[in-house]
Amino acid sequence: MNDASIETVLADLAVREPIFHRREFGTSREALEAMTEENFWEIGASGRIYHRDFVINNLLEHYKQPEPHDWPCREFSIRLLAEGLYQLSYVLDEPGVRRGGRRSGG
Numbered sequence: 001m002n003d004a005s006i007e008t009v010l011a012d013l014a015v016r017e018p019i020f021h022r023r024e025f026g027t028s029r030e031a032l033e034a035m036t037e038e039n040f041w042e043i044g045a046s047g048r049i050y051h052r053d054f055v056i057n058n059l060l061e062h063y064k065q066p067e068p069h070d071w072p073c074r075e076f077s078i079r080l081l082a083e084g085l086y087q088l089s090y091v092l093d094e095p096g097v098r099r100g101g102r103r104s105g106g
Helices: 003-014 029-035 052-062
Strands: 041-043 049-051 073-082 085-092 101-105
Touching (some): 003 085, 041 052, 049 052
Antiparallel strands (some): 085 101
């Protein structure tokens, strides 16, 4: 993969992060299912593992309220793990939290 195309992937992914707080990409169950694989899971700040159905159900409840802030992100980087599979990393500066959290997704 050449640098120009990996930079395009980086730009495409960066506008979506943090993915579930960018409501313009969809807030319905169908939209959330389209954004995630059936075997999707994530690790929360607590270190607990959350599976797709749990995450989607919680997001559907979350979307009933206005977003509290714009979830600013910075220091994006990307690396190719395998054909068509990328790891995106960035710092999330959550307002009201003293330090930014480094996040990563594939």
